[in-house]
Amino acid sequence: MAKASRRFRRAARRRALRGLPRGRVLKALTSSTLALPGLASHADELGSLGIEADYKYARYSEDRIPSSKVTPGGERDRYTIDVNQVHLSGPITERFKLDLDVGYEVMSGATPWYVVPNPSGGQPLQVMTGATIDEKRTDGSLKGTMLFDRGSAALSGGVSVENDYLAFTGGLDGERYFNEKNTTLSGGLGFSIDRIEPTDAEAFGRNSEEDKQTVSGFLGLSQVLGRETIVQATLQYQFDNGFLSDPYKRALVEGVPVPDARPDMRHQISLLTRFRHHFETLRATLHADYRFYVDDWGINAHTFEVAWYQTLWESLRLIPSFRYYTQSAADFYAPYYEGPRGDNHYSSDYRLSPYGAISWRIKAETRFQIWSLDWIANVGYEQYMSGGNYAIRGVSVENPGLVGFDMLSAGLTLRF
Amino acid sequence: MTRLLAFAALCAVAAASSGCTAVRPWERDALARRDMAWDPDPLEAALHSHIYFSKEASLAGSGAGGGGCGCN
Amino acid sequence: MEAFRFPFHAMGSPCALHLHAPDLAAAQRVASELIAEVARLEQKYTRYRDDSLTSRINRSAGDPEGVAVDEETAGLLDYAETAVAASGGRFDPTSGILRRAWDFRSGRLPAQREIDALLPLVGWRLVRWERPRLVLTREGMQLDFGGLVKEYAADRVAASCRARGVRHALVDLGGDLAVVGPHPDGSPWRIGVRDPFGGEAPVATLAVFAGGVATSGDTERCMVVDGRRYGHILDPRSGWPVEGPASVTVLASHCLVAGTASTLAMLRGRRAGPAWLEAEGFPHVCVDPGGRVRVAVQGAGAALATSAASARRSASPSARTSVSSRRAVTEISR
Numbered sequence: 025m026a027k028a029s030r031r032f033r034r035a036a037r038r039r040a041l042r043g044l045p046r047g048r049v050l051k052a053l054t055s056s057t058l059a060l061p062g063l064a065s066h067a068d069e070l071g072s073l074g075i076e077a078d079y080k081y082a083r084y085s086e087d088r089i090p091s092s093k094v095t096p097g098g099e100r101d102r103y104t105i106d107v108n109q110v111h112l113s114g115p116i117t118e119r120f121k122l123d124l125d126v127g128y129e130v131m132s133g134a135t136p137w138y139v140v141p142n143p144s145g146g147q148p149l150q151v152m153t154g155a156t157i158d159e160k161r162t163d164g165s166l167k168g169t170m171l172f173d174r175g176s177a178a179l180s181g182g183v184s185v186e187n188d189y190l191a192f193t194g195g196l197d198g199e200r201y202f203n204e205k206n207t208t209l210s211g212g213l214g215f216s217i218d219r220i221e222p223t224d225a226e227a228f229g230r231n232s233e234e235d236k237q238t239v240s241g242f243l244g245l246s247q248v249l250g251r252e253t254i255v256q257a258t259l260q261y262q263f264d265n266g267f268l269s270d271p272y273k274r275a276l277v278e279g280v281p282v283p284d285a286r287p288d289m290r291h292q293i294s295l296l297t298r299f300r301h302h303f304e305t306l307r308a309t310l311h312a313d314y315r316f317y318v319d320d321w322g323i324n325a326h327t328f329e330v331a332w333y334q335t336l337w338e339s340l341r342l343i344p345s346f347r348y349y350t351q352s353a354a355d356f357y358a359p360y361y362e363g364p365r366g367d368n369h370y371s372s373d374y375r376l377s378p379y380g381a382i383s384w385r386i387k388a389e390t391r392f393q394i395w396s397l398d399w400i401a402n403v404g405y406e407q408y409m410s411g412g413n414y415a416i417r418g419v420s421v422e423n424p425g426l427v428g429f430d431m432l433s434a435g436l437t438l439r440f
Numbered sequence: 441m442t443r444l445l446a447f448a449a450l451c452a453v454a455a456a457s458s459g460c461t462a463v464r465p466w467e468r469d470a471l472a473r474r475d476m477a478w479d480p481d482p483l484e485a486a487l488h489s490h491i492y493f494s495k496e497a498s499l500a501g502s503g504a505g506g507g508g509c510g511c512n
Numbered sequence: 513m514e515a516f517r518f519p520f521h522a523m524g525s526p527c528a529l530h531l532h533a534p535d536l537a538a539a540q541r542v543a544s545e546l547i548a549e550v551a552r553l554e555q556k557y558t559r560y561r562d563d564s565l566t567s568r569i570n571r572s573a574g575d576p577e578g579v580a581v582d583e584e585t586a587g588l589l590d591y592a593e594t595a596v597a598a599s600g601g602r603f604d605p606t607s608g609i610l611r612r613a614w615d616f617r618s619g620r621l622p623a624q625r626e627i628d629a630l631l632p633l634v635g636w637r638l639v640r641w642e643r644p645r646l647v648l649t650r651e652g653m654q655l656d657f658g659g660l661v662k663e664y665a666a667d668r669v670a671a672s673c674r675a676r677g678v679r680h681a682l683v684d685l686g687g688d689l690a691v692v693g694p695h696p697d698g699s700p701w702r703i704g705v706r707d708p709f710g711g712e713a714p715v716a717t718l719a720v721f722a723g724g725v726a727t728s729g730d731t732e733r734c735m736v737v738d739g740r741r742y743g744h745i746l747d748p749r750s751g752w753p754v755e756g757p758a759s760v761t762v763l764a765s766h767c768l769v770a771g772t773a774s775t776l777a778m779l780r781g782r783r784a785g786p787a788w789l790e791a792e793g794f795p796h797v798c799v800d801p802g803g804r805v806r807v808a809v810q811g812a813g814a815a816l817a818t819s820a821a822s823a824r825r826s827a828s829p830s831a832r833t834s835v836s837s838r839r840a841v842t843e844i845s846r
Contacts, residue, residue, distance in 0.1 A: 049598040049773075049776075049792050050764070050769070050773075050792050050793055050794060052594050052597075052598055053591075053594060053595065053598060053764075053768075053769045053772055053773070054764070054765055054766065054769050056590060056591045056594040056595075057591060057667065057765075057766045057768045057769055058766075059587055059590060059591075060584070060587035060588065060591060060664065060667075060768075061583055061584050061587055062668055062671050062672070063667050063668065063671050063766070078482075078483055080483040080484065080487065082487055084491065107487060109483045109486065109487065111482070111483055118675060125486075203462055204462060204463075206462050206463055246478075248462075248463050248471060250463065251463055251470055251471065252470040252471070252476075254471060254476065256478065260499055262499060292498070292499055294498065294499045298478060300476050300477075300478070302470045302471075302473060302475075302476055304470065309473065309475040309476055315498075317497075317498035317499060319497075319498075321497075323497045323498065325496070325497060325498040327498070333475040333480070335475075341475070349492075349496060351496060351497050351498060354497070375495065375496060375497050376497055381495075381496070387484075402481065404484070408495075410495075427495065429495075431491075433484070433487070435481070435483060435484070
C-alpha cells in the first residue's frame with residue numbers, strides 16, 4: 025500500500041506541475057498557509073471572534089383526524105406545537121469551545137387515546153382524548169469541546185422539563201482524524217434518566233410516578249472519496265430500561281380499555297449511511313441518507329432522505345428535499361385485542377403500527393451583511409403524510425391514528 | 441438488506457484504500473462548504489430528529505444522547 | 513491604548529513592530545517574545561549558518577535517507593509544493609544555486625556553460641517529499657527557504673499577536689508586512705509602496721485594515737549590460753533573469769500568500785504577471801520597467817475576504833463550516 029501511495033503521489037505531483045487552473049491559486053495558497061502551525065486558530069473558522077448565535081421558530085400542526093377515522097363525533101383537531109430554539113457557540117480558548125442550546129415549546133391539542141373496532145365492520149376507529157393538553161416544555165443543554173490537532177473530545181449535559189416529565193441527559197463523544205483528515209473515526213456514549221409523573225394520575229388509575237433510564241452509544245466512520253465527495257457510516261445502539269409505556273394511552277382488550285403496557289426493556293440498533301457530493305459546475309450539493317433500524321420489539325424500519333442544495337446567484341440557496349420512511353409493527357401491537365396476551369403487553373399506539381410516511385420539504389436560505397456582521401436567514405415548509413399504503417410491505421389494517429402534519433419554520437443565524 | 445451491506449462494504453473499502461485517494465489539505469475547498477456538512481443547519485436537524493422520534497418508532501439523529509422528552 | 517514602535521534587525525533587513533497596548537510594560541512583553549520568534553525562524557532557516565536546518569538539509573543532498581523534518585518545516589514544504597504547482601514550475605525553492613552563476617557587481621554576463629552546469633541540480637521534481645521525510649536526490653542540490661520564511665515569520669507574528677489579544681498591530685519585516693488589525697479607532701494603517709526607481713515619494717499609498725502585504729522588486733540588484741537590464745530574479749527553467757515588472761506589491765489575507773503571489777507575478781513577466789494577478793483576484797500595485805504605475809486595488813476588499821474566509825474553512829472540513837464571510841479582511845482605500 026505504501027509503494028502504491030508513493031507512486032500515486034509522484035504522479036500527482038507531476039500532474040500538479042502542469043499548473044493549477046485559473047482562479048484556484050489564491051484559494052490553494054491560502055489553504056496551504058492555514059495548514060501551517062500557529063497560523064489558523066479554530067476560532068477563525070467561524071468568524072473573527074468565532075461566536076455564533078442561532079434562533080429558529082417552527083410551527084408544527086397535525087392534520088385534523090377525519091370523521092371516517094374517529095369516534096365518537098366527527099372530525100377533531102390534533103396536535104399543534106410552537107417550537108423555539110436558541111443556540112450559542114463560541115470559543116473560550118483557542119482549543120476549547122462551548123455550545124449552549126435552549127429550547128422552549130408549547131404543545132396543545134388532542135391526542136389518540138385508544139382504538140376501537142368499527143361497528144359497521146370497516147377499518148378500526150380512533151378515540152381521542154377529550155381534554156386538550158396544554159403543555160410547555162423547556163430544555164437546555166451545554167456542551168464543551170476540546171480541540172486537538174488530530175481530533176476532538178466533547179462532554180455534554182442537558183435537562184428537559186415539562187409539567188409531567190423531567191429528564192437529565194449526558195454524553196461524551198469524540199473524533200479522531202487519519203490520513204490528513206481524509207478519514208474520521210467518531211464515537212460516543214450517552215445516557216438519559218427520565219421521570220414521568222402523569223397528570224391526573226389517580227383519577228385515571230395511573231401510577232403517580234415512573235422512571236426510565238437510557239444508555240446509548242455510537243461508532244462512526246467517515247471517508248473523503250474525492251475533492252467533492254464524502255461518505256459516512258454510523259452504527260448506533262440504545263438500551264432503554266424502566267417505564268416505556270405511554271401513560272396517556274389505552275388498548276382495548278376484549279372490549280375493555282386497559283393501560284398501554286409495553287415491555288420494560290428495549291434494545292435498538294441502527295445503521296445510518298450518509299453521502300454528500302458537490303457538483304461544482306451546477307453550484308449544487310446532493311445529500312443522500314439511508315438508515316436501517318431494528319429493535320427487539322420486532323420493529324424494523326428504513327429511512328431514505330435526499331436533499332438538493334442549489335445555490336442561486338451569490339447569496340440565495342434553495343433546498344428541496346424528500347424523505348421516505350417505512351416501519352413494521354411491534355410484536356405486541358394490535359389495533360385492539362380479541363383476547364389477552366400471554367406476556368401482558370398491549371399497545372394500540374400508531375407509532376408501533378406498520379406504516380409508511382412520505383414527506384417533502386422546501387427551504388430557502390439567504391446570507392447578507394448588516395453592521396459588518398454575517399447573517400443567514402432561512403425559511404422552510406414541510407408536509408408529512410403517513411399511511412398503511414405507503415409502507416414497503418402491505419398493511420391490511422392501518423391504525424386510524426396515523427398522522428400527517430405540516431410545518432413552517434424560520435430561522436436566523438448571526439456570526440461574529 | 442443487500443443494498444445496505446453493499447454501502448457498508450463500499451465505506452470499508454474506501455477507508456482501507458484511503459492511501460490511493462487522499463485529498464490534500466489545500467484541495468479541500470469544496471469539502472469545506474457549509475452545504476457539504478453532515479448537518480448544515482444543526483437546529484433543523486435537531487428539530488427533525490425530535491419530531492421523527494416522537495412520531496415514529498425508530499431512532500433518529502446521528503449521535504448518542506437520550507430523548508429527554510415525554511413524547512414517545 | 514497607546515501606540516508603540518519597536519524597531520529591530522532580522523533576516524538581513526530593517527524590521528519594526530507597531531502595536532497598540534495599554535502600557536509600555538505590556539507592549540514590551542509582547543514585543544520581546546515576537547522579536548525572539550522572528551530570530552528563531554531566522555536561525556532555523558537561514559542558509560548563512562552551518563548549524564541551521566537548511567544547511568543540514570543541504571548537506572544531506574544525494575543521501576537517499578534524507579532528513580526527517582518537524583511539523584513546521586513539513587508545513588512549509590507542503591506550502592512550497594503548492595506554490596510550485598501554482599506557478600507551473602516557475603517558483604522553485606531549489607533554484608537558489610543559480611545565484612552562483614550571476615555576479616551582479618561584476619557587470620559581466622555568465623557563460624551559458626556556467627548556467628548549464630547548474631541547471632541539472634535545479635527542479636522540484638528532484639525533491640522527494642513524503643511527510644516527514646525530505647530527500648534531495650542529487651548531490652550538490654540546495655533547498656532555499658528564503659522565498660518563504662520572511663513572509664511566514666510575519667504571519668506567525670500576526671497570529672501570535674491575535675492569540676495574545678493584541679488586535680491593533682502591524683509587523684514589518686523588511687517590506688513584507690502582516691497587519692493584525694486597524695488602529696483602535698478603526699482607522700487603517702497607511703502603507704506606502706516605495707518607488708522602485710529610487711524616487712522619494714511612494715508610488716501608491718495603501719490603507720490596510722488587516723492582512724498581508726508583500727513586494728517583489730527587481731531593481732535593487734541588477735546590472736545593465738549592452739543597454740539591457742538584467743534583474744536578480746531568475747527563471748529556474750532557463751537560469752536567466754525574467755523580464756518582469758520593476759516591482760509588484762500584492763495584498764492578501766496572509767503575507768505568505770501575498771509574497772508568493774508577488775514572486776509568481778514577477779516570474780510571469782511584465783505583461784502576463786499583472787494580467788495573472790487580475791485573473792486570480794489578487795489586489796496589487798505594479799510598476800512596469802517604464803515607470804508606469806498600475807493600482808488594481810479598488811473594490812477588491814470583498815473578493816479578498818470571501819476567498820480568505822472560504823480558504824480558512826478548507827483547513828478543517830469536519831468542523832462546522834461557516835458561510836463565506838463578506839466582511840473585508842483587508843479593506844483597501846476606496
